[in-house]
Amino acid sequence: MTSILTRALGAPINLNHRGHYVHWGVIQISVANLVVIGLMVAIFAAAILLPFPKGRGRK
Amino acid sequence: MTAPAASRSWTVAVRQRAVRAFPPDQLLPDKQPIYVAAWIYVFGVLTLAAFLVVLLSGGVLAIEGPQWWHTSSTGHFFNSLHLWSVELFLAFMVIHLWGKFWMAAWRGRRAMTWITGALCFAGSIGTAFTGYLVQTNFDSQWISTQAKDGLNSVGIGAVFNVTNFGQMLMWHIVLLPLVVGVIVGVHVLQVRKRGVVPPIDVDPIDLIPEQGR
Numbered sequence: 001m002t003s004i005l006t007r008a009l010g011a012p013i014n015l016n017h018r019g020h021y022v023h024w025g026v027i028q029i030s031v032a033n034l035v036v037i038g039l040m041v042a043i044f045a046a047a048i049l050l051p052f053p054k055g056r057g058r059k
Numbered sequence: 060m061t062a063p064a065a066s067r068s069w070t071v072a073v074r075q076r077a078v079r080a081f082p083p084d085q086l087l088p089d090k091q092p093i094y095v096a097a098w099i100y101v102f103g104v105l106t107l108a109a110f111l112v113v114l115l116s117g118g119v120l121a122i123e124g125p126q127w128w129h130t131s132s133t134g135h136f137f138n139s140l141h142l143w144s145v146e147l148f149l150a151f152m153v154i155h156l157w158g159k160f161w162m163a164a165w166r167g168r169r170a171m172t173w174i175t176g177a178l179c180f181a182g183s184i185g186t187a188f189t190g191y192l193v194q195t196n197f198d199s200q201w202i203s204t205q206a207k208d209g210l211n212s213v214g215i216g217a218v219f220n221v222t223n224f225g226q227m228l229m230w231h232i233v234l235l236p237l238v239v240g241v242i243v244g245v246h247v248l249q250v251r252k253r254g255v256v257p258p259i260d261v262d263p264i265d266l267i268p269e270q271g272r
Contacts, residue, residue, distance in 0.1 A: 036150070044154050047098035054096070 086251055092267065095255050102155035103250075109148035110243065114236065116141040121232055126195050145187055152180060164256040172249040172256075175242055182239040189231035192221055203227075 020031040094100075119137045120127065128138035156176070165173035191202045206221045220226055 040150055040154055044099075044157050047102065047154065047158070050098055052096045052098055 081248065081251060088251075091255060092257065094258055094261055099158040100255065102151050102158060106148060106151040106155055107243070107247070109144050109151055112144035113141065113148050114240075116144055117232065117236070125193050125228060129195065145190065149183060149187065152183065156180060159256070162256060162258055166256060166259075167253060169249070169253045169256055172246065172253055175246040175249055179239060179242050179246055182235060182242060186231060186235040186239055189227050189235060192227040193224065193231050195224075 022029050022031060022034055116137050120134070120141055123131070123134060127134035159173070159176065188206070192199050192206070203221045207216055210216045210219060210221060219230075
């Protein structure tokens, strides 16, 4: 039971290693931070483009 | 028989001024203009919801202390809850900031709304940084010894000593949350006072709550 829970709740990606970094001139950023920024930009774009559901009774 | 004289006490003056500035239907409205029904307008309240989880999970951590999460799975759970709610709080706040920046949300006498929002952002970063310092692990030791050089170089290291664990803990759990909480409160009141900023190209008829189309 514990092992099932551990597997279910554990990180889907093995994080037990040194971070990976991207180097671009003077810019150095971890892949993890880059992924988070990418996700935020994607969510921002989705928030602009996706239609908002109309609630009941709303004209 | 004469009518009772109006009270001149300060409590009455404060109440009258508060009701004038924030009529109850404006303070807690049940209708918003039609343009508010868009996903980009959701991120402000998502930020507030995440802030509430940050405060609650931080409050639970405070009961047992900063080292609880090293020895207890329950403590570890609440520590993770605190971390991830902070991550979401800052991510939602940044998306909220992007949305408001591109719609020039300081329009319509909303300068103070914009300024208090910017102060919330800066205060939240400071609070998160002091959180790094009170993890009671090697990460916080490393971060504090790196941060002290930067702060010493600008001359405030003697007053704000990032290697002083007790001082950083008090800043993290008392002073900075109090400052951020008050600024968030003022920010929300400003939104209530001036209303949610309309899109730049809004049709004037859409400015009326729920009467737009």
